[in-house]
Amino acid sequence: MNILMIEDNHSVCEMMAMFFKKNQWQYEFAYDGVAGEQKFADQPDKWDIILLDLNLPKKDGMQVAADIRRISPIVPLIMLTARDTESDQVLGLEIGADDYVTKPFSPITLVARIKALHRRSQLGQLNQQQQQAESDFDVQTDHFKMNTKTREVYLYGKPVNDLTPKEFDLLKTLASKPRQVFTRSQLLQLVWDYEYYGDERTVDAHIKKLRQKLEDIGPQVIKTVWGVGYKFDDEGE
Template structure:
C-alpha cells in the first residue's frame, strides 16, 4: 500500500511513519503543498492524507484540484479545525473522511483501513452492476455520472455519489445513521453522526424537488430513498 502524506509538521509525520512501518505501508511524506499537489496528480497512490493548513497550497485546494481531474483516490483530511462548517467543507470538496488534531495514531490507522477497504470493495463490485436505472434516475457507476429524467446532475462529490448509489440499490428500505455509515463509509463512524445528515441535505438540494425530495426522513429511525411524490 502506497500512501502520500502532505503534512508540514515533522513530528506528526514521524509519528505516522512509525505506525506505517508497523503496518507495512509505504509512506511518502511531503511538507509543501505545491510539491504535494504535483506528486498527487502525477503518481499513483492508494490513499492521500492532506493537512488542512500547508505552506504553498492548502489541503482544501489540493483536494479540490485532485477531484477536478476526476481522480477518485481516497483522501483523508487532517485538520486542527473542529467546527461543523470546516468539517462539512472538507467533505463537500471531495474528501472521504477527516481526522481532527490531536489524534490517536490508532484512530488514524482505523480510518485508513476503512477508507481503503471501502474503495477496494467499490472496485471489486463495479463489474456486477455498472448501470443502475430507477423510475427517475440512471446512474453509471463506471463513469460516475447521474442522470435525473435524462438530465445530468453535475458536481456530486464522491461520497454523495456513493450514498445515492447505495440508496438507489435499496429503494424504500429504512436505514439508521449507523447503518448508513457502516455501509457507505465502510466502518462504524467514531464521532458525529451528523456526517450523514449533511450529505443527505446536500443531495436533497442537488437532486430533490419541492414535493419529491427522494430522500425521506423516518423520524426516530433514519432515512429511506423513495421516488414517490409527497
C-alpha cells in the same frame, strides 16, 4: 497501499511512518500545500490514499483538496484538521474529502479509517473488473434507475453525472430500499464500512452535496426524516 501524507508537522509524520511501516504500506510525505499538490499531480494514479492537513504553509489545505479533486474525483481523501468548528469540517467534506480526523488524533484511529476507506475503494474497483457492463439497470424506482456495473444513473430521465464514489454508494444504498429510513449510523456502516470510528456529520455533508447535484435535475428525492435519518422517495413526484 501507497499513501501520500501532506502534513507540515514533522513529528506527526514520523509517528505515522512507524504505523505505515508496521502495516507494510508505502508512503511519502510533503510538508507544505504546494509541494503536496505537485507530488500528487505528477503521479495521480500512484496514490491509494491521500492524507491532507488543512493548516498548511504556502497553500491552504482546503484549496489543495479542491485542486486534487479537479485532477481526480475518485482518489480516497482523508482530511486532518486542528480546526474544531463544524463549519470547517463540513466544508472540507463538501469540497470532496471522504472523511476527516480531528487533531490530536490516535494513530490507531487514523489507521482504522485508512483501512476502511481503502477496503471500500478496492471492493468497488474489483466489482467493476469482475462484472461486464450490462445495459439493464439493477436499481429502479418510479423515476430513478441505476446500473451499478456501468455506474450510469438517471433521474426523471436525465443523467446524473459527476458523482463521487461515496455519493454513488450513498445513493445506491438509499435507492435500493426506497422509502426505508436509514439512520446516520446505519449509513456510516453500510457506505463507509465503519461503525465505531465514524462521525455522523460525514453523512450529513455527503447528503448535502448529493442533494445539490440531484436538485439540478428535478424534485428532491432524498428526504430527511427528522430525528431519525434519511430516505429515498420519488413516489408521486
